[in-house]
Amino acid sequence: MPNHKARAAATVVLLSATLAACSDDGSKSSKDAKDTDLSAQELSWEDCPAPDAAEGGGEAPSPLPGGAAWQCATMKAPLDWDKPKGDTLDIALIRAAASGGKDRRIGSLVFNFGGPGGSGVTTLPAFGQDYAKLRTRYDLVSFDPRGVGRSAGVKCEDDEKLDAYFQEDSTPDDDAERKKLVDNVKDFNGACEKNSGKVLPHVRTTDAARDMDLMRQVLGDDKLHYFGISYGTELGGVYAHLFPGKVGRAVFDAVVDPTESAEQGSLGQAKGFQLALDNYAEDCTSKVEDCPVGDTGQDVQDKIAALLEKLDSKPLPTGDSRELTQTAATNGIAQALYSRDFWPYLTEGLDRAYDGDGRLLMTLSDSMNGRNEDGTYSNLQAANISVNCADDKARYTPEYVEKKLPDFRKASPLFGDYLAWGMLGCTDWAVDGATDHPDVSAPDAPPIVVIGNTGDPATPYEGAKKMAKALGKGVGVELTYKGQGHGAYDSKNKCVRDAVNGYLLDGTVPEEGTVCS
DSSP: OOOSSOOHHHHHHHHHHHHTOOOOSSOOEEOTTTTSOGGGOOOOOEEOOOOOGGGTOOOOOOOOTTSOOOEEEEEEEESSTTSTTSOEEEEEEEEEOOSSOTTTOOEEEEEEOOTTTOOHHHHHHHTGGGGHHHHTTEEEEEEOOTTBTTBTOOOOSOHHHHHHHTTSOSSOOSHHHHHHHHHHHHHHHHHHHHHHTTTGGGOSHHHHHHHHHHHHHHHTOSSEEEEEETHHHHHHHHHHHHOGGGEEEEEEESOOOTTOOHHHHHHHHHHHHHHHHHHHHHHHHHSSSOOTTOSSHHHHHHHHHHHHHHHTTSOEEOSSSOEEOHHHHHHHHHHHTTOGGGHHHHHHHHHHHHTTOOHHHHHHHHHHHTBOTTSOBOSHHHHHHHHHHHHBOOOOOHHHHHHHHHHHHHHOTTTHHHHHHGGGGGTTOSSOOOBSSOOOOOTTSOOEEEEEEEEOSSSOTHHHHHHHHHHOTTTEEEEEEEEESSOSGGGTOHHHHHHHHHHHHHOOOOOTTEEEO
16 A cells, blocks of 8 residues: 655665565563663674575675675664653664765765555665765664664564555545445554554654664764655654754755645645656657557556556466456556666567566566565554554545545546545544654754755655755755656766765765756
8 A cells, every 4th residue: 555655775675586586572671771871882893794584684684895895783672762761672783884984974874765554674785885985984884773684673464464455456446445445544553553562652763763863872973964764854853853953964855745635645646646657658758669558658657557446457477377357457567667778678568568568567576565485564654554554643434535536536547536535544543643743843953955956756856955944944955867767866967976076075065956967
């Protein structure tokens, strides 16, 4: 089930691994730090184990070029920040030590790759070489936020039930289908409460921000130097609001609009994914060779719409017990639009689907849903819904969604229904949402570089300007990247990288309004 927050780079890692080829009860609390000052704890860094199923599975991270090893540790944090000397939970950390020597080292650079629900312990090593320049002066550090992966990972349904859940029709056409959708959401959310009820009230973004400040202290840093991507920009903004005097050098890339409600965010994503689809279709049909999925941009979209209409009643085989349903195909198309690098897979997946083979679009959908190659699931989606529903106050009804469908269909004929009905995700959730939207005002913080990508499907470009304004005058420094895909730094655009590296490494703030293309 889609949600209005972006599922950032963590799903790209899953997709890359899949195309190339246990969570506990969620509480994981203890009382051994009940009467201690957690900021004084010492981390025990050791060789990293292989990621567990909740983190996405796979092999232990390989050393970086040159032989530098990834190290992992566990930090204890209060389960309930209102009771800082009560029960604790474990926060899983990973780092690669700075490569440039002690004299040049600035400190730690903490990454959050988004979701919410993405495992930083898995994602940072997958992209580690992309940050080699930054490692010359920083220890690269990331973590599984609370509720994610090995950090008291939220568990909802088991793998078999998740297979069924993600095949269900999420765009109902009549009363019977609407009732089934509502019942499915209720059952899923009830399973989250049953299996992870103890941790669900404590996975808000404000909780994760407080964890990061504890992390800063435990890592021995006076300031938090930070690189946030997608939802990680919201987490960074909330941190800046809560701890403006502790913000060091910070970069927000693929920026979440902090001024929007859940509904506005979903509507913005409908427009964003439609724009990305338009750009994909134009790119495919403008190449010298024939585009196998359409003759013109409109033809591409008409054929996709016809495919999805057909799948609503006649799903395609995928090579296992599952079938490519309309929902799975829509999900897979959306996943491929996160990165221009995956557009060729979308073309191939559509071409195969037109010939009756749903396997590649299902692979793309599996990536979005956090399904591992062995059929197990990470807790990406469970964590995503848990954080969003703990954060967002709004609880939408089927009747409300029905009224809003025309607006969503206008924003995107292809993704509108899919994202509108996704607003039901927090219906019957066990925990009340905190706010209508996050508070990121931080007028006393130092400059924060805020990067917007004009072709971003998941966090539309306009959000960067709104984040920069919300942070406060002189704090948010906006940089525009005229490109495609979710995020800018990972595009390897030289202009973007020079600006980000210049700030993080040398403290040189980019000129406000810088445009990279």
